[in-house]
Amino acid sequence: MAILHLGPADLAFLDRRMKREREKIEEHLGRLLRQSKSTGSRIESAYAYTVRAGGKRLRPILMVAASKALGERSEISYRLSLSLELIHSYSLIHDDLPEMDDDDMRRGKPTCHKVFGEGIAMIAGVALIGLAVRHIIRSTRRHRSGMELAKLLSGELLAASGVGGLIGGQAADILAEARKVDGKTVDYIHRHKTASLFGASTAMGAMLAGAPRMRIDAFRRYGLHVGFAFQIVDDILDETGSFEALGKRVNKDAARGKATYPALHGFEGSRRKARWHARRAERILLGTGVDDRFLRLFPFWILLPASSPGGSAR
Ligand code: GRG
Numbered sequence: 001m002a003i004l005h006l007g008p009a010d011l012a013f014l015d016r017r018m019k020r021e022r023e024k025i026e027e028h029l030g031r032l033l034r035q036s037k038s039t040g041s042r043i044e045s046a047y048a049y050t051v052r053a054g055g056k057r058l059r060p061i062l063m064v065a066a067s068k069a070l071g072e073r074s075e076i077s078y079r080l081s082l083s084l085e086l087i088h089s090y091s092l093i094h095d096d097l098p099e100m101d102d103d104d105m106r107r108g109k110p111t112c113h114k115v116f117g118e119g120i121a122m123i124a125g126v127a128l129i130g131l132a133v134r135h136i137i138r139s140t141r142r143h144r145s146g147m148e149l150a151k152l153l154s155g156e157l158l159a160a161s162g163v164g165g166l167i168g169g170q171a172a173d174i175l176a177e178a179r180k181v182d183g184k185t186v187d188y189i190h191r192h193k194t195a196s197l198f199g200a201s202t203a204m205g206a207m208l209a210g211a212p213r214m215r216i217d218a219f220r221r222y223g224l225h226v227g228f229a230f231q232i233v234d235d236i237l238d239e240t241g242s243f244e245a246l247g248k249r250v251n252k253d254a255a256r257g258k259a260t261y262p263a264l265h266g267f268e269g270s271r272r273k274a275r276w277h278a279r280r281a282e283r284i285l286l287g288t289g290v291d292d293r294f295l296r297l298f299p300f301w302i303l304l305p306a307s308s309p310g311g312s313a314r
Pocket residue numbers: 054055056057058088090091092094095100107166167170193194231234
């Protein structure tokens with residue numbers, strides 16, 4: 001895949017920024033998990049295990065970047081962005097269950113249900129949803145817009161997690177298994193299962209910065225296209241990547257008869273579509289008049305792992 005717009009200086013800038021933001025997010029995440037530990041139960045150990053197992057923290061990074069691009073520079077954006085990682089971690093725990101994708105490894109470690117059992121993993125996933133919303137309410141308590149902000153952020157997050165988002169996409173994914181499906185169905189799955197949480201990330205960043213509705217909508221659309229490109233690349237990596245690079249089993253989509261972009265559009269067609277989404281994201285950002293180097297480059301950085309045959313880690 002041609003590396004669009006990314007020169008060595010851009011790559012160095014992105015690497016530096018991602019590393020710094022990841023470190024800050026890890027720090028806040030560690031604090032949140034320590035503070036939310038109440039009973040020291042097995043459920044708490046189970047969800048903390050998955051949340052701590054690593055991960056690229058892309059959704060929090062995007063939320064923080066969106067809020068910074070719009071002038072919000074306080075620490076609260078890091079705290080609030082954790083709610084996205086908690087919901088994402090819940091979706092991974094449930095997605096790995098035998099009744100779902102049936103995966104043994106995630107983030108380079110045994111999956112939650114392999115370590116804690118299926119029942120505990122199921123409950124731990126649900127507990128993370130509650131924790132995410134409670135965390136938003138707690139973190140906004142001293143903010144000047146307090147309850148109003150909490151309502152906006154949790155509304156966005158839950159909408160992206162519900163039937164109109166993650167859950168709807170997962171259901172469509174299950175129903176599509178081992179059936180011949182068309183491009184429209186695969187787009188529906190990708191848009192809901194994956195892109196919706198990316199859209200919520202940038203929309204939540206804009207909300208925190210106090211942006212007007214039109215700008216929030218534009219930021220959500222930007223995130224949706226980034227998420228779409230991300231899922232197409234994920235489909236490609238499932239076929240071309242390695243366990244060592246990705247920390248999870250590969251070649252599983254084809255084995256389960258899943259509808260994927262490469263199956264429908266071939267590798268080059270899939271790369272073209274991913275590039276199209278990255279360009280759309282860039283155009284939407286430019287249309288808002290917000291000049292932000294990180295957000296401008298991020299959609300193209302997402303494409304990079306699918307540019308090498310080995311499928312490197314992001
Ligand atoms: C209620 C059972 C039940 C499920 C509903 C499971 C579920 C919710 C949704 C599935 C969502 C899902 C797992 C989508 C896949 C998205 C994806 C490519 C995840 C991997 O994201 P990365 O690469 O992961 O950002 P890391 O590990 O880096 O955080």
